[in-house]
Amino acid sequence: MDLPAGWTTDAVRSNGIDLRYYRTGDGPPLVMAHGFYGNGRCWLPLAEDLAAEYDVVTYDARGHGRSAAPETGYDIRNRVADLVGLVGALDLVDPILLGHSMGAATVAWTAAEHPGLPRGLVLEDPAGMHDTETETNPDERAAIVHDQLRDIENRSIEELIETEYDEFDPDWARRLAAAATECSPNIAEIGREGYPEPLREVFDDITCPTLVLRSDAGTERRVSDLAAADSLADGRLVHVPDAGHYVFHDEHDAARAELRAFLRRL
Numbered sequence: 615m616d617l618p619a620g621w622t623t624d625a626v627r628s629n630g631i632d633l634r635y636y637r638t639g640d641g642p643p644l645v646m647a648h649g650f651y652g653n654g655r656c657w658l659p660l661a662e663d664l665a666a667e668y669d670v671v672t673y674d675a676r677g678h679g680r681s682a683a684p685e686t687g688y689d690i691r692n693r694v695a696d697l698v699g700l701v702g703a704l705d706l707v708d709p710i711l712l713g714h715s716m717g718a719a720t721v722a723w724t725a726a727e728h729p730g731l732p733r734g735l736v737l738e739d740p741a742g743m744h745d746t747e748t749e750t751n752p753d754e755r756a757a758i759v760h761d762q763l764r765d766i767e768n769r770s771i772e773e774l775i776e777t778e779y780d781e782f783d784p785d786w787a788r789r790l791a792a793a794a795t796e797c798s799p800n801i802a803e804i805g806r807e808g809y810p811e812p813l814r815e816v817f818d819d820i821t822c823p824t825l826v827l828r829s830d831a832g833t834e835r836r837v838s839d840l841a842a843a844d845s846l847a848d849g850r851l852v853h854v855p856d857a858g859h860y861v862f863h864d865e866h867d868a869a870r871a872e873l874r875a876f877l878r879r880l
Contacts, residue, residue, distance in 0.1 A: 617636060617655070617658075618638075618658065618662065620638050620665070621636055621637065621638045622636070622637050622638070623635065623636045623637070625680075625681075626699070626700055626703035626704065627699075627703065628695075628696050628697075628698075628699030628700045628702075628703055629687075629692060629695040629696045629698075629699045630684075630687075631676055631681070631682040631684055631687070631696070632681065632682045633673050633674065633675075633676070633681045633682070633696060633699075633700055634654070634673065634674045634679055634680040634681045635654065635671055635672065635673040635674075635700065635704070636654045636655060636661075636671070636672045636673070637669070637670065637671050637672075638661060638662070638665045638670050639661070639664065639665030639666065639667070639668050639669050639670045640665075640666075640668075640669055641666075641667045641668045641669055642667075642668055642669065642708070642709075642710065642733070642880075643668070643669045643671060643704075643706040643707070643708070643709040643710070644664060644668040644669065644670050644671070644709060644710040644711075644712060645671045645672075645673070645697070645700070645701065645706065645709045645710070645711050645712070645721075646660075646661065646670065646671070646672040646673075646712045646713070646717070647673070647675065647697065647711070647712070647713035647714070647716075647717030647718070647720050647721050648672070648674075648675065648678070648713075648714060648716075648717045648793075649713075649714045649715030649716045649717050649718075649741070650715060650716040650741070650801070650804060651678075651790075651793060651794045651797055651801075652678065652714070652715075652717075652790070652793045653674045653675075653678050653679030653680075653792075653793040653796055654672035654673045654674045654679055655672070655679070655789060655792075655793070656789050656790065656793055657670075657672040658789070659785075659786075659862075659863075659866075660862050660870070663870065667877075668710070668877075669706075671700075671704065671706070671709075673697075673700055674796075675693065675696070675716070675717070675720070676688065676692070676693070676696055677797065677798040677800050677801035677803075677804075678793070678796065678797055678798075678801065679793065679796050680796070683798030683800050683801075684800065685800055686803065687803075688800070688801060688803035688804045688806075688807070688808050689803075689807050689808055689810075690719065690720070690723050690808060690809075690810050693720045693723075693808070694720060694723050694724045694727060694728075697711075697720055697721070697724050698724060698728060698731065701731065708732070708733040709731070709732060709733060710732065710733050710734045710735070710736070710877070710880065711724060711725060711731075711732045711734075711735050711736070712735075712736040712738070713736070713737060713738065713740070714738040714739065714860070714861075714862075715738070715739055715740065715741045715859065716741050716804065716808070716809070718737040718738055718739065718740035718741065719740050719741045719742055719809065719813055721735060721736075721737070722735065722737055722740060722813055722816060722817075722820065723813075723816055725820045725821075725822055725824070726816040726817075726819035726820050727819070729819070729820070729821045729822070732822050733822065733880055734822055734823045734824070734825075734876070734877070734879075734880045735820065735822050735823070735824040735825070736824075736825045736827070736873060736876065737824065737825070737826045737827065738827050738861050738862060738869075739827065739828055739829050739859050739860075739861055740813055740826070741809055741813070742809040742810065742811040742812060742813045743812060743813045743814055743839070743842060744811070744812045744813075744814060744835075744838055744842065745811060745812045746811060752805075752806040752807060753806065755805040755806055756802040756803065756805045756806040757802075758805060759801065759802035759804070759805040760799060760802045763797060763799050763801075763802070764799075766794050766795060766797070767795070771788065771791045771792055771795060774791035774794060774795070775787045775788060775791045778790075778791065778794075779791055782860075782863065783863075786860075786863055812842075814841075814842035814845060817842060817843070817845035817846050817849070818845045820846055820847065820849075821847050821848070822848070823848045823849075823876070823879060823880060824846050824848065824849040824850070825849075825850050825852070825872065825873065825876040826839075826843055826846075826849065826850070826851045826852070827852055827854055827857075827861045827862075827869055827872060827873070828851065828852065828853045828854070828857075828861070829853070829854070829857050829858050829859055829861060829864075830853055830854060830855055830856055830857050830858070831853055836853055839851055839853065850876065852872050854868050854869050854872070855868070857869065
């Protein structure tokens with residue numbers, strides 16, 4: 615998928631691997647981290663919207679997109695080190711970190727372990743926010759991802775759009791399908807150990823202003839989310855009505871209004 619006019623792309627050496635990044639806009643730096651099975655180009659619509667005011671940098675996580683896919687290093691510590699290395703290699707000062715799902719977990723852990731790095735933090739439906747009960751062990755979780763990737767490998771992008779992403783608008787569905795085909799089998803290691811839970815346990819260590827945009831939910835999860843967000847030193851939690859896991863896609867007007875209001879504070 616080609617980049618729109620005004621974008622640049624290159625790779626940096628970070629934490630021992632090459633990470634591909636994409637960049638557009640002008641202003642304070644804002645770094646976006648995508649979710650599992652995604653890539654940095656999935657952020658194009660939101661990044662284009664923010665480029666008039668921010669120097670927007672998106673990147674492909676290890677094993678995703680056009681970044682390197684080593685056999686190991688898919689735990690949260692390495693994903694944090696990858697992001698910190700990217701920020702340093704690009705000489706980004708006081709960046710805002712924005713992440714979705716797996717990427718939200720990555721930027722949250724980064725803010726907790728490197729409190730002097732981010733100016734602000736935005737978490738779009740972060741993965742592993744609470745304790746979860748599961749009957750699968752780490753090896754079984756990795757095997758599930760392997761099976762999913764083998765299935766993806768045997769299907770065309772058009773087939774994936776029709777069967778897996780038919781609920782999304784055509785452009786967004788194509789981005790997601792294309793990103794899935796670019797994933798390395800090695801990302802199965804994320805299924806094995808890449809989601810340390812619960813994420814809320816690191817909220818106590820996050821000191822920068824934080825916006826948490828959550829998918830719509832019933833009362834029980836809303837209460838749990840609110841209790842978790844109370845641990846943030848300077849946090850705002852919003853359950854976006856009618857939004858699913860892809861909050862910025864599903865309810866873009868409401869989600870972007872919340873994002874812009876938050877960014878104006880920083």
